[in-house]
Amino acid sequence: MDNKYDAIVVGAGHNGLVCSALLARAGKKVLVLEANEQVGGAAVTREFTEGYSVSACAHLLYQLQPEVRKDLKLVTRLASEDMTTIALSEDGKHLRLKAGSVEGVSENDAEQYRAFHKRMTRFSDLLRKFFNKPPPRLGTKNFKDLMTLGQLGLDLRMLGKEEMQEFLRLIGMNIHDEVTERFEHPLLKGAICLDAVLGTHLGPRSPNTILTYLYRLAGDHGRTSVPAGGMGSVSNELAHAARSAGVTIRTATPVKRIVISNGRATGVDTEAGEHFESLMVISNADPKTTVMKLIGAKHAETGFARRVSHLRAKGNAAKLHLALDGLPTIEGLSKKDYAERIIIAPTEHYVERAFNPAKYGESSPNPVIEITFPSFRDETLAPSGKHVMSAIVQYAPYDLKGAWTAAAKAEFLKVILSTLAKYMPDIEQHITASELLTPADIESEFHMSGGHWHHAELTLDQFLFVRPVNGAAQYRLPIEGVYLCGAGAHPGGGVSGAAGRNAARAILSREK
Amino acid sequence: MTTVRDPVHQGRLKTPFFPRVEQLDFLNEWHEWKGYSSPNALYCGDLEYFAIRNGTGVFDISPMTKYRITGPDAMEYLNRLVTRDMAKIKAGRVAYAVWCDDQGQVIDDGTIFHLREGEYRLCSQERHFAWLQAATIGFDVSIVHETERVAALAVQGPTSFSILNAMGIKGLDQLKPFGLMHVDFQGVEMMVSRTGFTADLGYELWIEPSKALDLWDALFKAGELYKIRAIGTHALELARIEAGYLAPYTEFLPADETVRTGRSRSPLELGLEWLVDFKKPNFNGRRALAEEKRRGSTWQLVKLDIAGNKPAHSSYIYAKEKGKKKEIGFITSAAWSPVCKQNIALGTVRAPHGKPGDELWVEVYYQREMHWNRTMAKAMVVDKPFWFPPRRGATPPGPY
Numbered sequence: 028m029d030n031k032y033d034a035i036v037v038g039a040g041h042n043g044l045v046c047s048a049l050l051a052r053a054g055k056k057v058l059v060l061e062a063n064e065q066v067g068g069a070a071v072t073r074e075f076t077e078g079y080s081v082s083a084c085a086h087l088l089y090q091l092q093p094e095v096r097k098d099l100k101l102v103t104r105l106a107s108e109d110m111t112t113i114a115l116s117e118d119g120k121h122l123r124l125k126a127g128s129v130e131g132v133s134e135n136d137a138e139q140y141r142a143f144h145k146r147m148t149r150f151s152d153l154l155r156k157f158f159n160k161p162p163p164r165l166g167t168k169n170f171k172d173l174m175t176l177g178q179l180g181l182d183l184r185m186l187g188k189e190e191m192q193e194f195l196r197l198i199g200m201n202i203h204d205e206v207t208e209r210f211e212h213p214l215l216k217g218a219i220c221l222d223a224v225l226g227t228h229l230g231p232r233s234p235n236t237i238l239t240y241l242y243r244l245a246g247d248h249g250r251t252s253v254p255a256g257g258m259g260s261v262s263n264e265l266a267h268a269a270r271s272a273g274v275t276i277r278t279a280t281p282v283k284r285i286v287i288s289n290g291r292a293t294g295v296d297t298e299a300g301e302h303f304e305s306l307m308v309i310s311n312a313d314p315k316t317t318v319m320k321l322i323g324a325k326h327a328e329t330g331f332a333r334r335v336s337h338l339r340a341k342g343n344a345a346k347l348h349l350a351l352d353g354l355p356t357i358e359g360l361s362k363k364d365y366a367e368r369i370i371i372a373p374t375e376h377y378v379e380r381a382f383n384p385a386k387y388g389e390s391s392p393n394p395v396i397e398i399t400f401p402s403f404r405d406e407t408l409a410p411s412g413k414h415v416m417s418a419i420v421q422y423a424p425y426d427l428k429g430a431w432t433a434a435a436k437a438e439f440l441k442v443i444l445s446t447l448a449k450y451m452p453d454i455e456q457h458i459t460a461s462e463l464l465t466p467a468d469i470e471s472e473f474h475m476s477g478g479h480w481h482h483a484e485l486t487l488d489q490f491l492f493v494r495p496v497n498g499a500a501q502y503r504l505p506i507e508g509v510y511l512c513g514a515g516a517h518p519g520g521g522v523s524g525a526a527g528r529n530a531a532r533a534i535l536s537r538e539k
Numbered sequence: 540m541t542t543v544r545d546p547v548h549q550g551r552l553k554t555p556f557f558p559r560v561e562q563l564d565f566l567n568e569w570h571e572w573k574g575y576s577s578p579n580a581l582y583c584g585d586l587e588y589f590a591i592r593n594g595t596g597v598f599d600i601s602p603m604t605k606y607r608i609t610g611p612d613a614m615e616y617l618n619r620l621v622t623r624d625m626a627k628i629k630a631g632r633v634a635y636a637v638w639c640d641d642q643g644q645v646i647d648d649g650t651i652f653h654l655r656e657g658e659y660r661l662c663s664q665e666r667h668f669a670w671l672q673a674a675t676i677g678f679d680v681s682i683v684h685e686t687e688r689v690a691a692l693a694v695q696g697p698t699s700f701s702i703l704n705a706m707g708i709k710g711l712d713q714l715k716p717f718g719l720m721h722v723d724f725q726g727v728e729m730m731v732s733r734t735g736f737t738a739d740l741g742y743e744l745w746i747e748p749s750k751a752l753d754l755w756d757a758l759f760k761a762g763e764l765y766k767i768r769a770i771g772t773h774a775l776e777l778a779r780i781e782a783g784y785l786a787p788y789t790e791f792l793p794a795d796e797t798v799r800t801g802r803s804r805s806p807l808e809l810g811l812e813w814l815v816d817f818k819k820p821n822f823n824g825r826r827a828l829a830e831e832k833r834r835g836s837t838w839q840l841v842k843l844d845i846a847g848n849k850p851a852h853s854s855y856i857y858a859k860e861k862g863k864k865k866e867i868g869f870i871t872s873a874a875w876s877p878v879c880k881q882n883i884a885l886g887t888v889r890a891p892h893g894k895p896g897d898e899l900w901v902e903v904y905y906q907r908e909m910h911w912n913r914t915m916a917k918a919m920v921v922d923k924p925f926w927f928p929p930r931r932g933a934t935p936p937g938p939y
Contacts, residue, residue, distance in 0.1 A: 290820030324677025325612075325619060328823045330641035333673040498641065505641070505826060 031304045032058045032275075034534075035295055037282045037321065038311030038474070038513065040068025042527030044265035044276075045095055046309060046512040049531035051272035058303060059274055060295065062281035062474055067262025068311065069473045069480070070522045072408075076460035079350040079415050080408045082258035083464070084473055085480070085522050086346075086399055086417045087368065090246025091261070094159050095524035099268040103261055106404040108252035111367045114218040115450045119359030122214045126250065132212040139209045143219075150194055151244035153182050158245060158518040158525045161501045161533045162491045171536075199487060202240050203231035203375050213374035220379075221372035221395050222249070225419060226480040226520070228343040230382030231375050235486045242485055246523060251368055253401050257408065261522060285310070285317075285509060287326040292508030295321075306508050309530060313475050313482035314338060314495040314515040322506060331505050334496040338489065340515075342466030342478035343385055345423035347396075347443055349416040350409070350460040354400065355451035369398040371450060385422035390439050394420045394446055413459075418443075425466035425477045436463055475514075482515030491517060502530040503537070510534060551576045554601035555690040555751035559759075563769045570772065573666065573686075575602035577772060584773030585877075591737050591778050592878045594766025595696035597758065598775055600743065601751075604649075604666050605689050608659040610680035617651060617659060619822050620674050622806055622815040630656045633717045633734050637806050637814055638670075639824030643831060644794035644803035646670060647787055648811075650734060652719055660685075664787050670795065674823070690751035694758065695741030695778070698765035700936040703731070703742060705761040711742075712935035725753055736775060738782030740930045740939075765939075780874045780883060781926035783842050785809060790840060790871050790885055805831055808838040808890070839893035842925065843870070843918040845882040849905045850875050851916065854884075857900040858892050864900055864915070867892045876925055883925045884918070895922035 036047045039061035047057045065071050069084035087110075088103070095101070114122040122131040127144030129137055157179065163172035183191050197205065202223035206216040220231035223240035230236075243249060254260045266276060281298040285308045294304040310317040314335055318324060324332040354365055372378050372395045381391040397419040402409040409415045420443050427435060440463050447454045466478025475482055483495045492500055495515040502510050502517075512530035514520035552575045554560075560578060568579040577599070580587055590596040608617065618625045621636040628634045630653050637648040649663030661671070671682045694703065703711055708722050708731060719732035727750045735741035746754050759767055779786065787793055794803040805828060806815050815828055845851050850873040857864040868888030876883045884901070892899070897920040904913050930937055 288820075290825070319677070325615065326821055327677075328641040328821070328825070329620070329670070329674040329676075330823070332676045336676050 030302060032056050033305065034058075034307040034309055035060065035303055035305040036309045036311060036512065037285070037295060037317075038062070038068060039066040039262075039266065039276055039278065040311045040513060041070045041262055041265055041522050041524055042513050042530070043068070043309070043311030044262065044269050045099065045524040045527030046311070046531045047274045047276075048099055048265065048269035048272045049528060050534065051269065051274045053531075053535050057274045058305070059269065059276040060280045060282050060297065060303070061276065061278045064279050065259065065262075066266045066276060066278060067259055069469075069475070070258040070262045072257030072259030075348045075462040076350050078410045079348075079413070079460065080257065081348045081401065081415050081417050083348075084346060084469060085258050086253070086401065086419070087251045088254055088258065088261065088522055089243070089249065089251040090521040090523035092159060092246075092523050092525050092528070095528050098528065099265065101264055101268070103264060104255040105252045106255040106401065107366050108250075110251045110253070112218060112251075113360070113364060113367050113369045114214045115357065115369060115371050116214055116359075116373065117449055121359050122212070122218065124215075124218055126248065129215060132215055136210050136212050136215055140215065143209055146190070146193070147241060147244055148248045149186070149190070150197070151241045151248070153186070153194070154241055155245040156182065157491065158523070159529065161529050162494070162517045164501060165492055197237045199234055200237045201232050201234050202236040203379065205237060206231075206375055216375040217372035217378055218370060220375045221370055221397065224378065224382070225397060225421065226344050228339070228341055228385070228424070228479075228484055229486075230379045232379050233382075238487060238490065239485055242519060243521075245518075246521060253399060253404070255405055255407075257401060257405070258522065265524075282321060284323070285321045287322060287506065290326075290507060292506065307510065307534070308508060309510040309512050309534070311513040311527075313340065313479075313513060314499065314511060315340060315476040316474065317509070317511060318504070322504075322509060326506055328505065331496070331498050334498065338495055338515075339484040339486070340477040340479040340482060341425040341484075342469060342475075342480065343422045343424050344480065345420045345439070345466065346464040346469065347416070347418040347420050347440075348462040348464075349418075349458050351414040351416055351457040352459050353412070353457050354403075354414055355447075355454040355457055357451050365400045365403045371396040371398070371446065382422050385424045388424055388426055388428035390424065390427060390442070391422045392442060394422065394443060396420050396443070396446065423465050425470070425479070427465070427467075431465045431467040436465060439463065439465070480514065481520035482513055485519045490519070494519065502533045554599050555748035556599045556601060556692065556755055559752060559755045560599055560769055568771070572602040573604065577602060580771035580773045581769055584771065587768055587770035587774035588777045588877065590766060590768035590770055591696045591739060591774060593697065594768060595694060595699045595702055595762060596737075596768055596770035596774060598693040598695070598770050600691045600693050601689070602686070603691060604663050605684075605686045605691075606661045606668070606671060607683040607685045608661060608671075608680060609657065609683075610678070611657070612678040612680045613657050613659055616675065616678040616680040617661075618819060619678075620671070621651070622822055622824065622828070624816040624819055625651070628653050630654070631719055633719055633732055635717075635814070637809075637811055639806065639828070640794045641823060641827065642794070643805045643824035643827030644797070645791050645806055645809060646794045648785060652730075652732060654719070654730065665793055688748070689745050690748045690754075691746075692744045692754070692758070693735055693737075693741065694744060695735045695737040695739055697740055697930055697937075697939040698762070698767070699741050701938050702758065702762040702765045702767060705765070706757055715934045716932055724750060724757075729754070736782070736784060737778040738784070738924055738926050738931060739778070739928060740933075740936050777874055777876070778926075780872045780885065781876050781879060781924070783885065783924040785840075785885075786872070790887075801837070804838060804840075805836065807831055808836045808840065810840045836890045838868075838887050839890040841868075841886050841888055841893040841899075842921045843884045843886055843899070843901065844921050844925075845884055845901055845903075846917040847903070847914065848875055848882055849903045849914070849916070850882065851884050851901045851903045851918075854901040854903050856886050856888050856918070857902065857915070858888075858897070859900070867899070870901060879925050881925060882916075893920055895920050
């Protein structure tokens with residue numbers, strides 16, 4: 028069997044698939060090796076109990092870049108799109124947020140929210156432009172880098188003096204201060220705070236949470252949707268695009284190491300003992316796994332290895348899957364509301380207090396939760412008349428004090444269910460099976476260090492020019508022949524495809 | 540005797556040899572060296588210098604930073620750390636080496652003693668534990684800071700071999716430069732290495748602190764007839780410049796202490812290309828140094844033989860370009876060399892200036908009866924160390 032390739036992609040996460048497809052289209056002979064049985068990485072649909080399936084990690088689509096859709100001609104079928112966010116209130120007076128409008132608040136709050144959303148989407152558009160190109164290097168004379176930098180400066184200036192100042196004021200700030208300056212309604216403040224901190228190890232008062240909020244908006248202005256068949260169908264579509272472009276995809280083939288000989292990558296060894304040759308190895312794995320485990324720190328230089336080992340990548344979001352024999356009752360919701368995105372984040376302080384224990388390695392006694400019922404619009408996921416609930420629960424620190432033992436998980440599940448029960452009194456009666464994935468589980472199932480969605484915390488010191496670390500921000504590692512194409516690379520996590528697409532473009536343009 | 544540091548100790552530390560050095564001290568001129576008191580000079584800096592060149596000078600190098608590096612990956616670890624090929628340094632040998640950051644900028648230079656198979660000691664002027672520890676990521680190796688656990692003396696000068704021989708150290712005649720051996724000293728193991736900072740015949744003795752004073756006494760007793768003298772930094776510094784050796788913070792700034800870009804130096808810029816082995820697939824700074832080699836360096840370290848007899852301390856260096864003198868660099872170390880009878884200096888110039896044989900100019904200021912004078916002195920770039928006597932390399936060494 029021919030085992031020589033132009034490029035080997037380690038990991039068939041959505042970014043790996045996008046990258047491989049684009050490389051194959053440019054005439055490369057590409058092999059993708061995936062450890063799991065299924066392609067998609069954290070964007071997969073799988074059965075969690077007999078008859079019930081769910082998007083096992085990422086569960087909402089809100090960042091898939093139009094450039095990626097266009098390049099690969101994706102026509103993702105959606106079960107729900109442009110979902111309303113319903114911020115639950117115990118008394119049934121919920122808020123409904125959608126594209127800058129909010130129902131259930133004072134006239135003043137509504138007006139403020141409109142203005143806030145307008146400004147934030149404007150800022151996020153500025154960021155989005157940079158999400159679809161490799162970040163420029165600083166201190167170089169490279170024409171492309173200078174152009175990109177110049178463009179960044181120009182775009183900032185084009186905001187106008189006041190807006191530019193506002194952008195510069197906000198970009199390092201925390202979301203809590205901004206929402207308390209603007210809004211009155213606690214539910215509204217809580218809802219915005221939740222969007223800013225979801226998937227991070229940050230609380231609303233942590234600096235940098237405006238950036239994470241903008242990052243979320245930079246996908247599609249915050250519009251969320253659920254693909255028919257779950258997130259796995261996006262990955263399957265990407266895998267199909269890759270295969271049609273000539274990519275060979277091998278699943279259930281974990282890579283043991285990236286082979287470095289004479290200071291450069293020459294191929295990969297699989298756990299099963301197979302060897303594949305390629306002078307280009309592109310890792311969809313997170314930077315820590317790539318450098319520390321697959322390559323081995325001794326093949327890197329000390330400063331670089333130290334920076335990678337110090338990457339902050341400790342997840343704090345758990346994933347809960349419930350099999351339900353019927354929809355739980357939520358006061359104040361109509362039937363069709365179950366198709367929407369439902370959140371539990373009653374106040375900005377609630378979110379911060381949920382984060383507090385996580386700083387000290389404890390899980391939240393009153394967690395914040397993002398809930399969807401994907402089966403409501405998608406019969407393929409659960410038996411007829413039955414339902415699936417998919418929820419992201421924060422905070423559940425990766426390095427929990429005493430570790431995520433079975434007892435600790437059972438205890439946290441109880442906490443989550445009692446939180447849910449405040450809004451859905453009959454939830455427990457409907458549960459026929461459940462699955463809780465802590466960051467530790469997410470790490471082992473999806474092979475991401477620390478179980479962190481973004482592979483590396485999305486903060487200014489690990490962002491743009493320095494993502495994941497100084498010396499590897501342009502997809503190329505300082506080890507000849509090795510590249511990154513996953514969430515740990517610019518721009519970051521979320522099912523966006525941007526990192527994969529940028530990596531492919533950076534690789535191809537380097538060859539020219 | 541201070542061997543274990545008092546956790547709230549505020550004052551300067553005393554080395555294990557302090558009681559003896561103090562007895563020989565008339566001047567009471569001390570400075571701080573990494574927390575320890577170290578003498579500038581004991582009775583007369585110039586006479587102490589002549590002890591190095593004509594008899595034997597003994598300098599207490601106990602404050603020198605020492606790390607013990609052991610473990611299955613020790614060699615591989617060092618090979619990634621430093622620029623030269625450590626696989627070639629067999630047990631019983633010592634290597635002068637530099638280590639760089641990822642940008643190929645020198646963090647420090649030092650000596651690496653291959654004590655026994657797979658067991659090393661790294662010595663340098665500065666402390667580097669954080670960097671050495673960071674460099675262990677991915678290696679099975681242990682780093683122990685052992686500065687306080689080892690007392691050490693530099694015994695340098697033409698009669699040094701005779702003195703150690705008279706002390707009863709066996710097998711020393713076969714010890715080559717950059718070799719080391721373990722010998723017995725009054726029932727305790729002592730390491731003797733043929734190394735030093737003077738470019739003369741000389742040795743360094745390494746022993747546990749509890750035996751330090753006994754060693755000193757035995758050494759000075761044996762040296763009585765051989766012009767043995769305790770010396771201070773002043774004398775050593777002069778010998779160092781004659782040898783053309785580098786000093787951190789003088790010829791280069793440690794890269795991790797440098798704030799401004801362009802103020803650190805690469806080994807290529809310091810004239811240490813012979814220490815950089817590009818055949819090794821990976822070492823810290825390799826990529827950057829390969830790139831520098833391709834593009835050309837910014838700076839060049841030079842050894843200068845300067846006209847006149849006025850040391851060119853801190854002088855600017857000029858080159859003639861199109862008939863005009865243009866400033867191209869500066870002096871880092873300068874001295875009148877008594878043994879060479881030469882006005883010598885080390886300096887930094889902008890590459891491609893500074894090739895051996897280049898004729899440059901230095902602007903020397905000196906004071907005479909309060910008034911300042913300035914001369915433009917011709918300076919020749921030289922290739923070889925100013926002082927490098929055959930006795931330094933002779934094995935067996937001569938019985939001076």
